[in-house]
Amino acid sequence: MALEEKSSLNDCFAELLPHGCRFTIHHLSTPPTECPAIFAAPPGELPEDTYCESHFLSVSIDPDGRQLQVFAIEILIYTTNHLTTLFVSKADSTGYLQLLKLPKGTPSPLRILSTTFLQYLIEERRRPDRRLVLSLFARAQNQYLFPGSVENSHKHVLDDRGLIKWWCKVVDPILGIYGDEDDQGSKRNGSTTSEPGVKSHGFLRVPGCDTYETRGFIPGSGHAKGQKRWSTADPLVELGKQPHLPERCLIPRFPDDPKARFVEQLDDELPDEVTQPPLSQIENVPFTKKHTGRWRSVQSLEQFWEMMSFRQECSSGRLVGFLWALFSPDNLDRTRNPGNLGENTQKPSQNALPTQLDSQHQESARLPRQSPLRSSPAPEPLSKMPLMSPSNPSPAPTPGKAEETAIQALPEETKSYYWPLSSRGEVVLRQKDYEKVGNLLLRLDYADEEIAADSTRKWIEDVAQRSGVKNWGFSVAGEFVPPVINDVGAQQSNANVEPG
Structure with a gap:
């Protein structure tokens, strides 16, 4: 199902991308699904x-009349x-970005694309009375989404420290939009708002690094602006639905997340809940209180992060950076979050991670060091919607009117989700x-270039077939002309930095 062309996203990219950069953007998304x-x-x-x-945002170039993917982010x-x-x-x-032969000193288009897309979604998805947090963990790996790309000698695979710095540079301009040292807005822990x-x-947070070492990853950490925008800490307590929650209730569990694996292991320490026995048995069965939800071995968030540094993912000479960007409305009552106003009376969800934590080693086991593109939770995708009948096992069905109507009929906003039309993908696919x-x-x-172009074509055509759209994607031509900088060498060092 194709939606209207995302001219606003197109304009955002065009305004910030360097002059001379031409890309084709493919943006697909899914409807909100209970998880x-x-x-x-x-x-x-x-x-x-x-x-x-x-x-999912895919970025392609057209060096010789054929689409060739150069970057993707989920x-x-x-x-x-x-x-x-x-x-x-x-x-x-x-x-393959090097095929554009950009002039020396050109700012990194991949970093600009990442920053712009994140900022676009943040702006579209902010709710006036809710907090919004951007979260990610930087873990160096030679290839995530494009099998075989590591064999391309032009691919710049960053090490662990380089990748953490790269992501901090991606997020820092977004913080600058909402806060700057010269602004007159409100302050919280040194942050400001423009x-x-x-x-x-x-x-x-970089487990295994002290405050001084962690500061070294943050852009401009030696200046007042960097010190105001960033803290070498985490916002987990602020994100809690209510105060004084157990630590395990403050740590989110994301797909393929190193800290989620540790949380799952710590949960084995929790005793089983035992309720008060019936009165007829109270003389023979001792009464045991329900557990408090707190671990025995880890009793604070600081201790949790300290122990994370000894975990396999964060040790053996490798670093993993955990990064957050928190956006809070000024009028938010800290003592009473909107989520506390109503009781949750619906059936409980499964106490499981959104996906199996070893998903990188399942379907892609034959592709070393790969992880599936799909990692969001969807135990029963769109099960409440009248979509394709299970009796039709076609691998690439063309959606019918009933399926389009079912997706379009979903409300844009409920008490649990916000799904504005303006921020949806050009193509909206069902979860499956x-x-x-x-x-x-x-x-x-x-x-290699020939095989990659063929793979790009197959992927774009597969999405088109599943969505019922013959042609999709929109072209972007960069309009930004960067100022002349004397230190061209310093700029070139960041020109083609790419996340590994």
Whole structure:
């Protein structure tokens, strides 16, 4: 199902991309789908109703009349009654950006694309009385989304430290839009706001690094602006639905998340809940109180992060950076979040992670160091909607009017999610079709230019067939002319930095 061309997103890219850069943008997404809660519920309470939708942005070039993918990023949007969470699931490049032969000193188009797309979604998804948090973890890997791309000698694979710095540079300009040292807005922990009614602040945790070492990853950390925008801490307590929650209820569990694996292990320490026995048995059966939801070995968030540094993912000479950007309305009552106004009376969700934590080693096991494109939770995608009949097993069905109507009939806003028309993908796919598109991507090959162009064509055509759209994607021509800088060498060092 194709929606109207995203001219606003097109304009955002065109305004910020360097002059001479020409790309074709493909933006697809899914409708909000009920999923397991990413935050554990406190003892005796039901998990919070949570919805997830996926956004996938593919960027291609056209060096010789053929589409050739150079970059892609997947973002999962989780919404509840009290919080909106944007989670950067994966980002990867193919290394073929060098075919554009951009002049020396050209700012990194991939970083600009990432910053612009994140800012676009943040602006579209902010609710006036809810917090919004952007969350990601930077873990160095040679390829995430494009199989075989590591064989391209032009692909710049960043190491762990380089990748953490890259993502901080991606997020820092977004914080600058809402806060700057010269602004007269409100302050929170040193942060300011240039846009009325919104406070922003960045947070970075690198297990195994002290405050001084962590500061080294943050742009401009030695200046007042960098110190105001960022803290070497985390915002997890502020994100809690209510005060004084157990630590396990403050740590979100995302797909393929190192800290989620540790949380799952710590949960084995929790005793089983035992309720008071019937009165007829009270003399023979001892009464045991319900557990408090707190771990035995880890009793604070600081201790949790300290122990994370000894985990396999964060040790053995490798670093993993956990990054947040928090956007808070000025008028938000800290003592009473909107999510606390109503009781959750619906059936509880499964107490499971959105996807199996070892999903990188399942369907893509034959592709070393790969992870599936699809990682958002959807146990029963759109099960309440009258979509395709299970009796039709076609691998690439063309959606009918009933399916389009079912998606379009979903409300734009409920108490648990916000789904404005303006921020949806040019193509909106059902959850199952989105997963199949992701699985196809992992079966393609981007080892050389010829094969990569063929793989790009197959992926674009598969999405078109599943959505019933013959042609999709929109062209962007960069309009920004950067000022002349004497230190050209310093600029060139960042010109083609690509997340690995």
